[in-house]
Amino acid sequence: MFDRNLVINFHAVEDPVWMEKILLFLDRNYKLISIEELDEWFKGKAKLTNSCLLTFDDGHRTFFSNVFPLLTKYRIPACLFVSPDIITKQENFWFRKVQYYFSPDFVKHLQSQNGFSIEKNSLYECRNKMKSLKYVEISEILRTYEDKFHPALMEYENITQEQLKEIHKSGLVNIGAHTINHPILANESYETSKTEIVESIEKLNELLNYQSFSFAYPNGIPELDFGSREQAFLKMMGIRYAFSTRNMFLSKDIDKYSIPRTGLVDETIGKAKLKLVLGPAWDFFKNIGKVGETEISIRQNIVQQRKG
Ligand SMILES: [Zn+2]
Known part of the structure; x- marks a missing residue:
């Protein structure tokens, strides 16, 4: 077999x-x-x-x-x-940060920053849409999200x-x-x-x-x-x-x-x-x-x- x-x-x-x-x-x-x-x-x-x-x-x-x-x-x-x-x-990968930050606020933020339409509101959809971006654009989305929403610190993983x-x-x-x-x-x-x-x-x-x-x-x-x-x-x-x-x-x-x-x-x-x-x-x-x-x-x- x-x-x-x-x-x-x-x-x-x-x-x-x-x-x-x-x-x-x-x-x-x-x-x-x-x-x-x-x-x-x-x-x-x-x-x-x-x-x-x-x-x-x-x-x-x-x-x-x-x-x-x-x-x-x-x-x-x-x-x-x-x-x-x-x-x-001792950094975390961007796609793991997206998973950690994923929330209705994060989806809204992503939509407002990049004009993405996020229909399913799923982590899978958000992450895959972000995979169409350059790394500098991704890190800017994450940085502005952190500045605006002050999420709890993510532990090094x-x-x-x-x-x-x-x-x-x-x-x-x-x-x-x-x-x-x-x-x-x-x-x-x-x-x-x-x-x-x-x-x-x-x-x-x-x-x-x-x-x-x-x-x-x-x-x-x-x-x-x-x-x-x-x-x-x-x-x-x-x-x-x-x-x-x-x-x-x-x-x-x-x-x-x-x-x-x-x-x-x-x-x-x-x-x-x-x-x-x-x-x-x-x-x-x-x-x-x-x-x-x-x-x-x-x-x-x-x-x-x-x-x-
Ligand atoms: Zn990998």
């Missing part, structure tokens, strides 16, 4: 019991590989069947508390993608520098960069996109005193979130593997600067199994009847409105 190779993508993992169940399920059904083994496969030096690489984006504190102890316990390799300034400056170093030292987790501010790179100017990528790699390498070779694009949808411009910056920086969030199985002829990943959030084992077996067909079934409500359609509509 599980005869394909794939990469799985997780973000924050709030429930360690769920994580352990998923890890044991994956461990029973796949060979859980490291990025070095994936590298050997791409180079034609190793055969892979029924193999799976686990990746975790953003470096949320739950990676250290809920995931890393399990990876160590079962000796499961993984990749972690982090934004170095977020960790050294990512891993610390010491934790990052401990994870790195374990040798079990390959750490790669994930930009400085988590912008939608395709929205940014040439210079900003370049700085976001180059500085995040340089700062990460310096922090861990090593040469990183992997990267995950923020949000990760090919064309919509990144393109050949970003891939060229990564090649220039010595990155060999860059991960997207396009849901597909692995094949040897895929672009190593757009490696597909299947996302898991908090699915039951049954649903996770279905998602992993169906691969890209899962998205097709999931989106039936959701015309205009998927992330891609929400964002493409905004692009159309801006042009029109």
Whole structure:
């Protein structure tokens, strides 16, 4: 049944019991590989069947508390993608701030600042509409919201520098960069996109005193979130593997600067199994009847409105 190779993508993992169940399920059904083994496969030096690489984006504190102890316990390799300034400056990501601030006031503020029509008043809609903006515009919305409404201070929610170093030292987790501010790179100017990528790699390498070779694009949808411009910056920086969030199985002829990943959030084992077996067909079934409500359609509509 599980005869394909794939990469799985997780973000924050709030429930360690769920994580352990998923890890044991994956461990029973796949060979859980490291990025070095994936590298050997791409180079034609190793055969892979029924193999799976686990990746975790953003470096949320739950990676250290809920995931890393399990990876160590079962000796499961993984990749972690982090934004170095977020960790050294103890900042929170913009999309997590939006989640924290989300309220009727925030929706009104967003509408008045950008003229967005927010019909569903949902966090999903707000966040996806904001993904059509440049990072400076997003931070201005957040700054003016904070000035006007004085929300309660948001606690720092990512891993610390010491934790990052401990994870790195374990040798079990390959750490790669994930930009400085988590912008939608395709929205940014040439210079900003370049700085976001180059500085995040340089700062990460310096922090861990090593040469990183992997990267995950923020949000990760090919064309919509990144393109050949970003891939060229990564090649220039010595990155060999860059991960997207396009849901597909692995094949040897895929672009190593757009490696597909299947996302898991908090699915039951049954649903996770279905998602992993169906691969890209899962998205097709999931989106039936959701015309205009998927992330891609929400964002493409905004692009159309801006042009029109
Ligand atoms: Zn991310």
